[in-house]
Amino acid sequence: MSGEGVPVRCPTCRRDHVYVPPAYPCACGAPLAPPIQRGAAPSPITHRTWTDAWVTVRCRACGRQSQWPQPELGCSCGAVLRVPVRPVMAPPPAEPSPLPEAPPAGARPPGARARTAFRPLTIRTARDAVTTAALYLTWLGFGDVRQAEPPPASGIDVRGRGLVARVDPTTRPASLKAVECLWLHAMTSSARGVHFSLAGYAPDARRCADELHLPLFVLDLTGTPQPVNDAARRLVSAGA
Incomplete structure (x- = not known):
């Protein structure tokens, strides 16, 4: 709100x-x-x-x-x-879920997930944010994912096979320029671009990413990436 x-x-x-x-x-x-x-x-x-x-x-x-x-x-x-912020109160306990019904005789068991659960890395430094993004992209199925050492002027912090990614660890929403630069790098490299940010995205940056079908993710300090737009949700669902 x-x-x-x-x-x-x-x-x-x-x-x-x-x-x-x-x-x-x-x-x-x-x-x-x-x-x-x-x-x-x-x-x-x-x-x-x-x-x-x-x-x-x-x-x-x-x-x-x-x-x-x-x-x-x-x-x-x-x-x-x-400026002080009201502390987050613990949510009320959830109602217990009913036990699932037994499948009918002869029914096939549900298929297993293609990926195991992602193990987040607690973010304490800007470098932790880049490491978390690299681990997550590997979990999504990208190959040969590696971090740039040291961080390059291009802003491309993570690369992999067919992949370029940018990680914004600042307390400001990622800008339109950052999204456009990532997209240009992806185009010139014939790669998929993925953007991660700790503070979300400016409204014009998000609109641009939606038009370009560029996946956007936000990171919290627990190290759990969350998809922001449809392109990111599709990437999580289908994998690399």
């Missing part, structure tokens, strides 16, 4: 602000903004860590819980404030 303005007072200079948290697309496509904790005092940011840059948010539309950029506000006095 899109955020609404909340009053925030700078503890350094006592100026009052109205803060509107930015909304990013959930993996299900619904806009989602971190729920600001009204009445809680913001705190000046004097030291940044990777963990402090993220908060846990649950989507009201699909119930998915993932990591999102920590809301921040820059005051005119020069202070950068960390």
Whole structure:
């Protein structure tokens, strides 16, 4: 859901602000903004860590819980404030599922999954994000997947047979330019392009990817990629 303005007072200079948290697309496509904790005092940011840059948010539309950029506000006095977010409460226990009925005599057992469950890698650094993407692409069935060392100026962080992939580990949504550059690299390499981002995608970037049938994935800090668009969902379903 899109955020609404909340009053925030700078503890350094006592100026009052109205803060509107930015909304990013959930993996299900619904806009989602971190729920600001009204009445809680913001705190000046004097030291940044990777963990402090993220908060846990649950989507009201699909119930998915993932990591999102920590809301921040820059005051005119020069202070950068960390805006408190309401903690995610544990969901109510699910009702027990009924036992499945026994198959009729002579029925064939259901087929096994072509892939085992993906084992995520906890993301603590930008390099972990690239490693997670490489592991996931290998799990999807791409061959000879390798990471670029060091990260190249082209922005292509992962390559494989018939594959180029870009991984954006920043706290900003991936831009239209990033998506277009990946698509151009894929075209010139006669390869499939795949994009991963920790902070989601700008609306124009997502529209462009949909038009180009470019798979988009979001990563949370648990290291579990989630498909954002139909092209990504098709890739997960069919594999490489």
